[in-house]
Amino acid sequence: MFVYGSEFKKGTNGMDGSYDADFAAKENNPIILKEKYEVSGSELAHIGWVEVTTENGASGYLWYLKSEHESRLRFEDYMELAMVEGVPAASGSAAASAGFKGTKGLFYEVENNGNVTSGTIDARLDLEDIAKVLDKEGAIQENVMFVNRGTGFDIDKVLAAQNNFGSSGASYGLFDNDEDMALNLGFSGFRIGYDFYKSDWKYLNDASTRGNIGGVDGIIVPAGTMTVYDQVLGQNAQRPFLHVRYRQSASEDRKYKNWVTGSAGSAGMSSDLDAMQVHFLSERCLVTMGANNFILMQ
Template sequence: EFAKGTEGSTANITPSFTQFSNSPIIIKDKYSISGSDTAQIGWVEVATEAGTSGFLWYLKAEGETRLRFEDYLEMSVVEGELADAAGGFATNQALVPGFSATINGKGTEGLFAAIEDRGNVYTNADSGGTGAGSGIAEFDVILKQLDTQGAIEENMLFLDRDTNLAFDDMLANISSGSNGGTAYGLFENSEEMALNLGFSGFRRGSYDFYKTDWKYLNDISTRGGMDDIDGVLIPAGTSTVYDQILGSNIRRPFLHVRYRASQADDRRMKSWITGSVGGAATSDLDAMEVHFLSERCLCVQAANNFVLFTSSPVV
């Protein structure tokens, strides 16, 4: 309020903003086979992870190297960590080609690290508590936290097997007709047909949730044997951000991968052959070398709307 006959306001409101950034990392791999081995033909009948089958030769090993490299690309943006001055990489970076005591590695912030730093972490959430409403009451705590953030209506739940089943139990416990297993299912729950005792989605409050198993958390070769992360909640849709390179506003998914690219070079996924074997004639090396390279990072926009479910405090 201002008194009569006074001058205008002398106060000035200056908006502030917080800028987040992430650094791409360079990932490399290589497959090599000598000229002598390529000339010693030995056909093997195989079935690859890519779904192909038949009789292959050394290309079988090259294909597996490519698949392993693609796994590295995905895991790097999920498990990536920024290099800590006191961490293991900083201590041993001199052993990595290209780094030294004066050339430091920066690392990259992956999905889990971004949520731990800027998002919401819930430990030992009892979503499958026994008794009607016991699990949903704890889940409502998460909803109230989302209300204080962006309150994004549609969200995806990527869960491990135990947590996914716990959500099914939670939803079954609050279903008024679930006694006898007839409140939900397949083929109208006919007694002569199969029952579908799972839920693919639900609505609570003003939010829609769609859930699915995340193989990465179940497979024993990845995180299936670690039992420290139970799942993640990721908002669906897009948000508008300003792109400094393009100089304009663009719409991007809340979770997306950025990579270095220009008219001269696209580093999203590069592959080339060197040596003097297998059709290549780039050097006098009596071998064929297949090189793989990518330079990328993960962008987690509005991380305050993400939720990480853990079984124990993440170290």
């Protein structure tokens, strides 16, 4: 039944009862992530320089710090992956019985509380269907599409077909029709009812991660912020639709902890262990506000 209002007779009493807005509380469990790097005192004293180039572009000659640096990068990757791929521990599972709760990652949250599309994007109609889904939800004007390589190419083909000149010649687009400049065959954004900005997500193509697992072709994330009441601050605050929350107090900040123990190297004499141990810790969870505005592409 579609209720659009109510009518009362003249001279009658007020309405019986009251109108109470529905309230749905969403929650997520922060998880503790840890990593450790250890090098013995003997290895610290055995100097051997190695020329390296790391993932983040750093280069030069490193000693034992090469392994420590890679441990740090690996831990930072874990922190990001846990927020994307995390799932709650299933009821009755061995993990739940052992006291682990898990966390709701991006894919899990959108799959269960957002929108899911399947199939390939072969025509303009497929993009229009996405816009129609947004019409039924928050109708947020600007959205970002993080897609794998195949889906990105499919979208480019559909958009290129909308160009009347595209079927018989070359369109130089952003290059001011200068034939001496490189021809851009891709599209970074388009408008079909809403503004979409397309970006290739390396993670979905990486053969060592989701590119090998498959199952996700992309995800559409609303751009901008939402006004919410922050219980910690005690006031309204602007928050991105997608952000990470951390455990923190006046005396403890668990966003990214890093400390050294042992009796070797820069550890000082914090224990009788003949080694240097570098510890990493973070306690965090992902906040997906308005998951109904997200679309998971499978």
